[in-house]
Amino acid sequence: MGEVGWNEWLSMMSSLAVVLVLLGATLFGLKKMGLSRTKDATKNLNVSEVHNLGPRQKLIVITINNEQVLLGVTPQAINRLGNWPEQEAVDDLNQSIDINQLEPDFESPSDSPGKFQQLMSQVAKRTAERKKH
Structure with a gap:
């Protein structure tokens, strides 16, 4: 196994950051639209x-x-x-x-x-x- 250089490390960290931002935006959007698991079909x-x-x-x-x-x-x-x-x-x-x-x-x-x-x-x-x- 070779050493991980700055370019590979920077690429991995930026990919991780993009995935985390997309996950957060998706969860925020679902919460705002009211699409959660707790929504009850028999809402009175x-x-x-x-x-x-x-x-x-x-x-x-x-x-x-x-x-x-x-x-x-x-x-x-x-x-x-x-x-x-x-x-x-x-x-x-x-x-x-x-x-x-x-x-x-x-x-x-x-x-x-x-x-x-x-x-x-x-x-x-x-x-x-x-x-x-």
């Missing part, structure tokens, strides 16, 4: 809609076990604002809520979490009024 939780109210507040409609749930999400808390069976959800989602018609009593969305809860209760009340009519 689904995010149906997301509506941003501000930079850090949003309304989220999720479907879980044939029921839809409206969540109010802030940096401090996640609150369940309402729920209904999935069959009625299609009809209710067709009647969209115009957020611009709501009149919040605060200047900026970051005033306090209590004020955001007041806004969410206004949304829930208007939705209930539209269901009655």
Whole structure:
């Protein structure tokens, strides 16, 4: 066996580096695309809609076990604002809520979490009024 020169050593190390970079990129890509072994075909939780109210507040409609749930999400808390069976959800989602018609009593969305809860209760009340009519 002969001695390994600098050219052979450099060639082996660069080949190893290329293989490691390609492996890392492949694993990162699979993770981002959600193709992992832990993905379950019987997934019961689904995010149906997301509506941003501000930079850090949003309304989220999720479907879980044939029921839809409206969540109010802030940096401090996640609150369940309402729920209904999935069959009625299609009809209710067709009647969209115009957020611009709501009149919040605060200047900026970051005033306090209590004020955001007041806004969410206004949304829930208007939705209930539209269901009655």
